[in-house]
Structure formats: C-alpha cells, structure tokens
Amino acid sequence: MRPFSKLYMKEGDVMIGTQVAKVIQSKNSAFPVGSHVVSSCGWKTHAISDGKDLTLLMADWPKNVPMSLAVGAIGMPGLTALYGVEAVLKAQKGETLLVNAAAGAVGTVVGQIAKIHGCKVVGSAGSDAKVAYLKELGFDEAFNYKTVPSLEEALKKAAPEGYDCFFENVGGQFSTFALQQMKEFGRIAVCGGISTYHDTAYQTGPYPLTTINWKQVKIEGFMQSRWQSDHPQGLKKLMGWYKEGKLKSREHVTKGFENMPAAFMGMLQGENIGKAIVTV
Amino acid sequence: MRPFSKLYMKEGDVMIGTQVAKVIQSKNSAFPVGSHVVSSCGWKTHAISDGKDLTLLMADWPKNVPMSLAVGAIGMPGLTALYGVEAVLKAQKGETLLVNAAAGAVGTVVGQIAKIHGCKVVGSAGSDAKVAYLKELGFDEAFNYKTVPSLEEALKKAAPEGYDCFFENVGGQFSTFALQQMKEFGRIAVCGGISTYHDTAYQTGPYPLTTINWKQVKIEGFMQSRWQSDHPQGLKKLMGWYKEGKLKSREHVTKGFENMPAAFMGMLQGENIGKAIVTV
Secondary structure (H helix, E strand, C coil): CHHHHHHHCCCCCCCCCCEEEECCCCCCCCCCCCCEEEECCCCCCCCCCCCCCEEECCCCCCCCCCHHHHHCCCCHHHHHHHHHHHHHCCCCCCCEEEEECCCEHHHHHHHHHHHHCCCEEEEEECCHHHHHHHHHCCCCEEEECCCCCCHHHHHHHHCCCCEEEEEECCCCHHHHHHHHCEEEEEEEEECCCHHHCCCCCCCEEECCHHHHHHHCCEEEECCHHHHHHHHHHHHHHHHHHHHHCCCCCCEEEEECHHHHHHHHHHHHCCCCCEEEEEEC | CHHHHHHHCCCCCCCCCCEEEECCCCCCCCCCCCCEEEECCCCCCCCCCCCCCEEECCCCCCCCCCHHHHHCCCCHHHHHHHHHHHHHCCCCCCCEEEECCCCEHHHHHHHHHHHHCCCEEEEEECCHHHHHHHHHCCCCEEEECCCCCCHHHHHHHHCCCCEEEEEECCCCHHHHHHHHCEEEEEEEEECCCHHHCCCCCCCEEECCHHHHHHHCCEEEECCHHHHHHHHHHHHHHHHHHHHCCCCCCCEEEEECHHHHHHHHHHHHCCCCCEEEEEEC
8 A cells, every 4th residue: 555655646546455445325236235345445435336445355254254354364365375375376285484574464374374284484563562472373383573672683583494485565675684694496486565555766775696606595575466366265265274173363453443544554563463453 | 617616726727618529549349449539637738537428429419510519509508508598597588688699608508598489589699790790690689788879778678678688697787777678477597607717805785685576486496417317318309400501600719728818817807709719
C-alpha cells in the first residue's frame, strides 16, 4: 500500500486497501444481501461496486474463525506467504529459512508454513515482544534487530550453517547482511522492502552481484497476483492449517474509521504484531 | 581467474589457467603419448599430472577446427554461454536478450546461441571495432558503452520493448541501468562482474530489491561447473553449431609464454575481441 500510494496516488484520492464487508443492498445475484465479501474498494465505510472488485468470502467460513482473517492469514497476506515459501523458495524439509519483518501479517505466516514443511526457521523483528511472539509461534530462533550488537553476528549465531531460503520483506542494509549468510544455491524471495518505503531517494549499498555469482544464489521478486487462479485452493490450504492449529494468527486491532491513518502509519513504524486490522 | 587469484592466491603461486596440451610422456593409458588434453594445470610450459585435472580433447575433433577452441567457444567459455542462455535464462524465441562484455569469449557465444534460439540480441561492448564485430556475428543491436552519451538511453533505444533476458558479465553501474530496462518477469543470469574485479572495496549503488520486487524479476548467479555431467553433450552441441557455421569464433592470439601476464592484463582492460589465447 505504501509504495503504491507514494508512486501512483495524489492528494484527494481514496486510499487503497482491502476490507471484509457485508452486502446491504444488491442488484447482483452473485452477491446477495447479507453475504460477506472481500473488497478492494479502499478506505470507505460504504461503497457501491459493480462486483468486479469483490470476492465472496470463502464458502463454509467457520463461525468460530474471525472473518477479519480473510484480509490476513487466510487472505492476501497468507497467500503471499504461501506462494513465497512454496512456489518461489520451494523450501524443503531440513532447510534453514530466514524471514524478516517476521512478526508482521506476512512474516508470521511465512515462518509457520516453513515449520509445517519441516524447515528450521529464523525470524528477525523489531521489539522484544515480537521476538517472544515468534518463539510462541514455534520459530526456532528469533532476534530483535534493533538491539542486537551486530546484525551480521545475530544472523550467523542464529544459523551458523547458513541460510537456504530467505523471505525478504525489509530490503536496504538487511539484504546485504543476509545475502552474505546465504548458502551456495540459496534462494531469496523478494516480497517487500519496508525499510525503503519512506525514502525519497534510493538507498545505496554494495552491489550484490559478486556474491550472487559466486554463491550461485537465486533472487526472485514476486507478488501474489501472479498465482490468481490458485487463490481458492491456497485459501483452503490456509484454512485447513488454521483449523488444525498449525497456523495461528494474532491481529493488531484499531477501532474506528477515523483512526485508519494512524493505524496505517503505526503499522509502517512497526507498532503491530500480526496483521493490522481496523474495525468500523 | 581474476577474482579467484585476488581472493585465494599469494605471491609465488602458479597462476591458474586452462590450456590445450599435448601428452609427451605417459604412464596412464587413458592419456596416451601424442593425445591432446585440456588441462587446468595453470601457467606452465610443461606439467606433470596424475590425470585428475585433465580431459581428453573431444573425440573426432575435426582437423580444420583450431584446437584452441577447446578453451574457447567449444570449451569452458562456450559451455558457460550455453548453460547461461539455455538452463538459467531459458531464452525463448521472440524474446529480447541483452549481453554485456558482448565481444568477449563468453559474450560472443551468448549472442550467437540466443540468435540460434530466435531471440533479438542486443550487445554492449567497449570499442567501435567490437561493435562492428558483433554486427558481423548477427547481433541485432550493439553499442559502445564507452562512447554513448547515456547508457540508459542506449539500452532503451536498442530495445524500446524492454529486455526479457540479461546475461550479466560486467556488474556495477551497468547492472543498475539494465535492471531498470527489464520487462516484468525478466530473468538475469549473473556470470561475472568484470567492472568490479579490480576493486579493493565494494562499489555501491542503489539497492535493486524494489525493482526486482515490482517487476517480479528473477536473478540467478551461476558457474558452468554446476552442469559438469552435461559437458560432453554441451560440447557436441557447440561443435555442431560451429560446423554448421552458426557459431563463429574469433581469437585474440598472443605469442610467447613470457607474454602471458601482459595478455591477461590486456584482456581485463578490454583489448581482446573474442577469447584471449596465448600460444607457446
């Protein structure tokens, strides 16, 4: 949302965003009154849609599963984690996987899916409370990148064997240190770069190509939209793991439509553990 | 050879290098007297080997094909080009491929293989003579990166449609400009970084991750040794194309063992067109 809004939006535009909404009036039989939809209509309390930006909430959504998960662990962030780990990184049993921004909406799911696949999982996050939460979720190693004396040493200590997979959400300097700790034939999935979203000019660092060359590392950028047709199956998978208790989800809930800008800025500053949700 | 020697060799070590050599004495029936071998014994006029660093010259090497090609277009540089184009980039008919250091031992083969596969090929090189040679080889577009007013504009002009594939031999600033011109889902094969080999400290530039992310670009470092078991088949393929006239090779020949250091430094400074060969 942040890089998109910075690049493509101007003052007065409706801020982009995804919501779980209830249909209260309908002329479209695909979306009957009372049904719940996931909508990308942006930051609005009420919206009119021709149906193109709507998806019905997954059929048989269990009553005891919060519907807000449809924009979290069992929604786009969950799918992003799923495709990143399975389709891009192809993480295998016994491999070591690193994820940064690990306590966020995507990172928490990445780590849990990697554990389901039998990986050793290392997470980096920006507070001790987040680190504690990662341990609770079953991460093998987790550290607070803001307080470790050296990021390089922290990465080495967490996985002296090096990393096979790296799910990259942060960018900037973190990427340089992580690349140095990749094993030969390591894979990096580039999902985001939250450390760079506020920049007005590109941050610079050492060119990574020599290391990529010598270690025969593979780096791939991706967005979940690439696997659009796999979404229904992916959501079923995530829901299955959630029901089995293998995929846990915590939400950082802010109440009130008027608090959305503050919630958004707080998320970018790392205030949330898990998906940032605003209830209206 | 350059980064390896910088990292791992000390004064007095025998410089690494590959040669086509004739067996003049033998106690190993696999390498009879009079046979020709490709040897990685380094810079030596005569060497004793236990056979481990020797490969017999391809069987049925035609009399009219210079044996020196076994360390060039029908040797390691040729295989590097082949694996980079076919296994890493998976270049497809109709795609646009960019290669830099295009007039070198690897680059010339990269461009010709990409043409064989039906690609549009763009080459960057460091002299007008090299550019003329690339055109002679069938490159669709070629430019002298040292004299174009803007590398960015030269890359755009050569392929306004953008690049599907980029075979990277240079690194540094070139990589930043090339990345900006990649199409969505573009692939980059990192084979070398000749612009950085003399550096005593890492060159810096803008972090590439945001572009990699948004364009869903894939970057992979590689070395030909990864496909060791495919070498015999790969060499047959290269020899076949050579015989058909689809793969041409020019060599930059220096005479005399004592001139090897000068030839090596000249190659790093871009004096050669095609493979740098020293005859002894």
